Structure formats: structure tokens, C-alpha cells
Amino acid sequence: MGAGKVPEAAARGRPPAGPAPAPGTNTLVTAVPGVVCAGRRAVVTASATAVMGRSSPPSAGAPGAPRSLPSPTPGPICGFPAPTDTVTARQLWGQERAITGNRQTGWTFADAFVAEDEPLLWARDQAHAAGLRPVSPATGAVLRMLSATVDAKAVAEIGTGTGVSGIHLLSGMRPDGVLTTVDTEPECQQFAREAFRAAGFAANRARFIPGRALDVLPRLADGGYDLVFCDGDRTEGLEYLAESLRLLRPGGLVCFEGVLADGRTVESGPQPVEVVRLRELVREVRESPALIPSLVPVGDGLLCGVKR
Structure with missing residues (x-):
């Protein structure tokens, strides 16, 4: 559909x-x-x-x-x-x-x-053609709402993809806000650049950094971000969380996409390492005294936490 x-x-x-x-x-x-x-x-x-x-x-x-x-x-x-x-x-x-x-x-x-416009639909088509799984329209709408709710001026994104989630985040941010987005695939980031431009965002609204997230995040400023969106390697969620808590200001948001893993996270029985790590992440966010947690049932599960 x-x-x-x-x-x-x-x-x-x-x-x-x-x-x-x-x-x-x-x-x-x-x-x-x-x-x-x-x-x-x-x-x-x-x-x-x-x-x-x-x-x-x-x-x-x-x-x-x-x-x-x-x-x-x-x-x-x-x-x-x-x-x-x-x-x-x-x-x-x-x-x-x-x-x-x-x-x-x-x-x-x-x-x-929430309807998606042509730049978003184009970015989504590019993701499917590249074998990527972009955020669902409902997940994107929630990300847009959350970035607007915290009046985000600085957002960090792990997993640029072809720009679907980035357009949603930028759409909710302040007009002078900057999205810092990290991905291991520079080719996909080029698609995201084109999508951002087609969506009407100036080139200085996004900072593209190619590389592995755990190599890039330590170089970002402490307490300098309003929202961190994680859609990268599912086995590195706990490490992303630790970096996010350092990067976020008090009242900032951290969000993890795909934590339900097509329902496998809540299924009994043996599961692959990726799912086991997702369970550990869900438990850590839920029990962390530094966060106010919520698991939003959109897309494949959007795990969120507000930094106290």
C-alpha cells in the first residue's frame, strides 16, 4: 500500500x-x-x-x-x-x-x-532497491513529532540509510537545527543528500559522517544533543545507549528502531545473538534510573527514553 x-x-x-x-x-x-x-x-x-x-x-x-x-x-x-x-x-x-x-x-x-510526500516516497523506493528496511511511515511520524516536542536543534542519527528517517527528523526540528547522521555506506548517504535537497532542506542542515558509529560517536560533544536516533547494528544497542546518555542534554531523547525484531524479542525459546542483545537493551532502558522509558508499538517497535 x-x-x-x-x-x-x-x-x-x-x-x-x-x-x-x-x-x-x-x-x-x-x-x-x-x-x-x-x-x-x-x-x-x-x-x-x-x-x-x-x-x-x-x-x-x-x-x-x-x-x-x-x-x-x-x-x-x-x-x-x-x-x-x-x-x-x-x-x-x-x-x-x-x-x-x-x-x-x-x-x-x-x-x-500521516501522508508522505514525493521526496520521502523517493527515498523509501531507493531504500527498498538497495535492500534496506526504512522506518515505517508511522515510525517516521512519531520521530517528527518527538523532534518537534523537544524543540530539537541538534540531533544525532545512527544509520542514515537513504534519508527516510532523516527527513522526518529534520521536518520536526527547529529551522536552524542540524542533523548529524552516521552510516557505514557513503553510497546510501548520497541518496540521502538528494532526498534532503528535494525535501527543501539547505545543505547546512545536515552533516554526513561516513564510518562506524562506535568510532564516530566518541568524537561528538558531551551534552550537545537534544535527540539521538539509533537505527544501526542491532548487536551494538547497549554501546549506543551509553554514548547517547553522554551526548544528550537533560530532557533529551534517545530512540531505538526495530527493537521487536518482527516479534522475536518477545518470543520464548532460543534466539540469535541479535535478538538476545535487543532483549538486553530493552531491559536496560526499562530499568535505567537515568531514563524515563517507553516502548511505542509503531513499525517494528520504537524504544524511547527521556534523560532525567
Whole structure:
């Protein structure tokens, strides 16, 4: 799906409500056969229909009686609690309805919520042609918002790519802000230069440094940055974090792209070194007294921390 296009299902909005139920009838509406949602607690019935009306629920064990979904299992990351639902389910009465939509359609709509212009689309095409994985449109929109929120004048980026994330960061920064971006591939940085120029950014708005991040970062000024965005080697996340804490001013942000690793970070069982290192990074950011952490579910996971 092209960036900026609203999925057809999302454009149609919510499903029609149908005829009003009789007074006093508890009505549940679902867009997914077999799944009914009451408040925040999902249940599965043997034969759920689009609209079910009944004055009282069937007894436990009877045909059509709801059964609770299994409780979530503890996460595979040592020291992390199992997810819990802190919202108590509410009994629905009369005209109240709980609607379960297609979650995937919702995520697709959210990912395309902020449209990308031609320079961004061009940079994204160049990334795909080079076999790179640029940040998702939703991740880019969050980066743009975060750089604007901290009124960023100086941003460091690990992993230039073809300029997709850089355009988003520059778009949220102050008009006189400078993006320092590091990458081991000078050829990709050339694509980023062209993309920045096409997006209307002056040449002095970006400083391109070719090289390995852990060789370049120690040369950057202590406390001189408002935001550090890390989209480099997944096995070097802890080292990036240590350098970022040195580079950031108090109140500055550090962000790591791709920490969910297509879901492998939260899966049980043996995982490759890259995933193990990502788990260590997630744990360190979560437990660090120097950071206020958050894991934003956009793209492949955006791990953020505000420096205290």
C-alpha cells in the first residue's frame, strides 16, 4: 500500500449498527465472527453472530456460553512481569454495544495516517532497491513529532540509510537545527543528500559522517544533543545507549528502531545473538534510573527514553 492512502476497509468506518434491540436486552456487536468483546475483556463463543441479543447469558457449559481467553503467559524477558489487564470488565445494558474491529486494519490505517510526500516516497523506493528496511511511515511520524516536542536543534542519527528517517527528523526540528547522521555506506548517504535537497532542506542542515558509529560517536560533544536516533547494528544497542546518555542534554531523547525484531524479542525459546542483545537493551532502558522509558508499538517497535 502506498504511503498516505487510507485502506478501503478503514475508509468505510465502523460496521452498521443494525436494528435497535428491545429495551433491556444486552447486545453485543462484533466485526469478527466468533469474537465478542465486553469492555476490555475478550471472550470467544461457539457460534457468535454479527448481532446477538439476549436478556441473560446462558449458564456455564451450555451451548453458546462464553469462555474466557487463556491468561497471558509470562514474557520471555527475565525480570519483566506478565501483561495484565487493569481495567475491570463492565456489564453492558440496553443500547450499549462493544465493537470488536479488525485490529490489523486499524494498524494499517494508523501506519498511513500521516501522508508522505514525493521526496520521502523517493527515498523509501531507493531504500527498498538497495535492500534496506526504512522506518515505517508511522515510525517516521512519531520521530517528527518527538523532534518537534523537544524543540530539537541538534540531533544525532545512527544509520542514515537513504534519508527516510532523516527527513522526518529534520521536518520536526527547529529551522536552524542540524542533523548529524552516521552510516557505514557513503553510497546510501548520497541518496540521502538528494532526498534532503528535494525535501527543501539547505545543505547546512545536515552533516554526513561516513564510518562506524562506535568510532564516530566518541568524537561528538558531551551534552550537545537534544535527540539521538539509533537505527544501526542491532548487536551494538547497549554501546549506543551509553554514548547517547553522554551526548544528550537533560530532557533529551534517545530512540531505538526495530527493537521487536518482527516479534522475536518477545518470543520464548532460543534466539540469535541479535535478538538476545535487543532483549538486553530493552531491559536496560526499562530499568535505567537515568531514563524515563517507553516502548511505542509503531513499525517494528520504537524504544524511547527521556534523560532525567
